[in-house]
Each structure stands twice: as structure tokens, then as C-alpha cells.
Amino acid sequence: MAKISSIQDLQEAAKAKLSKGVYDYYSYGAMDMITVADNSNAYNRYQIRPRVLRDVSKIDTGVEVFGKKYAYPIFVAATALQKLADVEGEVASARATTKNNLVYSLSSISTSSIEEVADGVSTPNLWFQLSVFKDKHYNLSLIRRAEKAGYKAILVTVDMPYSGRRLPEFRQPLTVPEHLTLKNLTSLGSKEGSSEYNKDSVYKRVVDNINSAFTWEDLKWLKQQTKLPMLAKGILNPRDAELVVLNGLDGIIVSNHGGRQLDGVSSTIDALPNIVDAVGGKIPVFVDGGIRRGTDVFKALAFGAQAVFVGRPNLYGLAYGGQKGVELMLNLLFKEFELAMALAGCSSLKDINRSYIQQTPQLTCKL
Numbered sequence: 001m002a003k004i005s006s007i008q009d010l011q012e013a014a015k016a017k018l019s020k021g022v023y024d025y026y027s028y029g030a031m032d033m034i035t036v037a038d039n040s041n042a043y044n045r046y047q048i049r050p051r052v053l054r055d056v057s058k059i060d061t062g063v064e065v066f067g068k069k070y071a072y073p074i075f076v077a078a079t080a081l082q083k084l085a086d087v088e089g090e091v092a093s094a095r096a097t098t099k100n101n102l103v104y105s106l107s108s109i110s111t112s113s114i115e116e117v118a119d120g121v122s123t124p125n126l127w128f129q130l131s132v133f134k135d136k137h138y139n140l141s142l143i144r145r146a147e148k149a150g151y152k153a154i155l156v157t158v159d160m161p162y163s164g165r166r167l168p169e170f171r172q173p174l175t176v177p178e179h180l181t182l183k184n185l186t187s188l189g190s191k192e193g194s195s196e197y198n199k200d201s202v203y204k205r206v207v208d209n210i211n212s213a214f215t216w217e218d219l220k221w222l223k224q225q226t227k228l229p230m231l232a233k234g235i236l237n238p239r240d241a242e243l244v245v246l247n248g249l250d251g252i253i254v255s256n257h258g259g260r261q262l263d264g265v266s267s268t269i270d271a272l273p274n275i276v277d278a279v280g281g282k283i284p285v286f287v288d289g290g291i292r293r294g295t296d297v298f299k300a301l302a303f304g305a306q307a308v309f310v311g312r313p314n315l316y317g318l319a320y321g322g323q324k325g326v327e328l329m330l331n332l333l334f335k336e337f338e339l340a341m342a343l344a345g346c347s348s349l350k351d352i353n354r355s356y357i358q359q360t361p362q363l364t365c366k367l
């Protein structure tokens, strides 16, 4: 294969390496995958309006989040089951990400434990993604473990009262090889006194234990149980964004779970501006979904995102080359983003704002 020069190349290289079952699990979304496609395609509905003759000889991509400075506004989203892609799984992803001074989010549904990932990195830029289970003591114990291991924030996933219908898994439930375990959840849903469970039903066991009765009241209570910043991950509606603020949370991730939950919802870049407006700067707003190019990052920031998260690109990098593959993925995005900034005439993130983008006009003039 020719030199990997884009996230698209990396996806193709990962597809060639992974089994069909694992590739489908990673890349698929819900039902007809309209939202998966739209997450990426929607970026093409916006154009950049570059400014010229500005000094862009130095580009500062640094961003501050919750009082800490990171190298780029490009963070890594929580994705489950990373040892399906690489023997080191989440530890390799976390090393690649934190080594570059970015945030790595660890999924609750990981094949490396909260503690293993914390021990495996030298810079603990780690956020923990909490899937909310029926047993609230279980949820609290996960938060306590993350606090103790030095994680810096909790992301509560709010868009998954049930798992969306992903057709390959609906046809053939995902099986996880015998040697892999859900390291954070070994006793989830097990009968008292036993941590045994049927390996074939790992995925089902997670889904069966998700709390589909979780409400704003419960989220408010959860927020009061920790001093760590807590963010709601999976907001698409500005009314909900206002409720996140009202309930005292510290941040929002505009997300449709990479199109894996409800198909036919708004793409995240289309949802972002109204949410940024509803929040009115009270708490930071982040976005994930379909971000595959440096120009996508630029557009998200222009609409008011503090930083973006990438999910599948991490998995593709990991499958392609372990830690080095994730570093390659990040470096592609870094370079593309720096060039986008420079060619748009922005030398620091504070220069990027809505005046730099417009909706792609519908052609109305006669040619």
C-alpha cells in the first residue's frame, strides 16, 4: 500500500488487518447508517472563508481546558474493546495520546482496567467515560477507582439508555475472544459471590445492565458525588444543553455516539452552533463524530467547540500499528489542522471564529 497519508488510508489499512466481525463492530453505525455518513458529509456543507496577508509564520495550536494546557484541540473519544484491535489495546492508545499532551478518554467497557491505563502512561491526561449501570453503587465504585487512579474528569454517557441497532451485531452477536475480559466490569451483573459470566454474552451483559431509567435528577445526584469535572456526553438538543448547565455539570460533548445509537438524528456539526448559543459560554462545549480531517477540526472550532474528539480514527490507527499507528493518526490530524489554520490566516485558536465559515451556498446564479 502507498504511504498512509490520510485517515481514510488508515481506515482501509485497518480493514485489511482486522477480521470482518471486528471491523464491522468498529466501523458500523445504527440501521442504514445515514447519521454515520452525515457526520462526515455535513462538514462539506460548510466552507472556510480564509483571510490573507496575516503573519502565519508561527502557529500556536495550544488549548486550555479546565485550567490545563493541551498541545492541540484534538482529543481521543472513549471506544470500547480496544484489545480487539491490538494486544496492548487501551494502554497503547492512551500512551500515544497522552505522550502528545492530549486527553485520552477511557471507556467503561474497556479491555484494560482503569488502573492499568493510569499506570501505563507517564502524563495522566486521562478522562473516564462512565456508562451508567442499574446499580448506582457500581457506578460510584467506578468513579472512585477513576479518582484514585488520577483521572482528571468524568464523562457521563447520556445517549445510551439502550444500545442502538447495529445490523451486523443484530444478525450475529459480537463475541469477544476467551482471553479478553471487560477489566472494569468483572463483577457487573453477576450473582452475589460469583464473578463468573458467560464469555459469549459479554456484550449482552453490558447492554442488559445499562440503566434505561436514568434521569436528570440522577445525573444531578451523580455530579454531587465527585469533585472531578463532570461532562455530559451525547447532547444534540439545545434544550438538553440548558439542562446540563442548570444541573451544574462542567461540560458538554455534542455527540450522536458516532451514529451508533439513533439513526437519522442531526449530524454533530449541524447541532453544534445552536448548542454553543444555548450554553452561552457558561461551560465548555466539545464535539465528536465524523471528524476525519484538519479542516473538520477548524470548522468545529469556528462554530465554538473548545476541542474535538475522534473515536474510530483511534481504532483504525491502533489496528494498523498499535501505539505507533495511533501516533501516526494523530500526527496526520495535527499537520492537517496546522496547515488549515495557516492557510485560513489564523495563528492561534483564539483567532478562529464563525466569521471564518459559511454554509456552502446553493447555486442560484445562471452559468
Ligand SMILES: Cc1cc2nc3c(=O)[nH]c(=O)nc-3n(C[C@H](O)[C@H](O)[C@H](O)COP(=O)(O)O)c2cc1C
Residues within 6 Å of the ligand: 025, 026, 027, 039, 077, 078, 079, 080, 107, 108, 109, 129, 131, 157, 233, 255, 256, 257, 258, 259, 260, 288, 289, 290, 291, 309, 310, 311, 312, 313
Ligand atoms: C467501536 C466503538 C465503540 C464505542 N464505545 C463507546 C463507549 O464505550 N462509550 C461511549 O460513551 N461511547 C462509545 N463510542 C462512541 C465514541 O465515544 C464517539 O462518540 C464516536 O466514536 C465519535 O464518532 P467517530 O467515531 O466518527 O469519531 C464508541 C464508538 C465506536 C466506534
Ligand SMILES: CC(C)CC(=O)C(=O)O
Residues within 6 Å of the ligand: 080, 109, 163, 203, 206, 207, 257, 260
Ligand atoms: C457495549 C457496547 C454497546 C459499546 C459500544 O459499542 C458503543 O458504546 O457504541
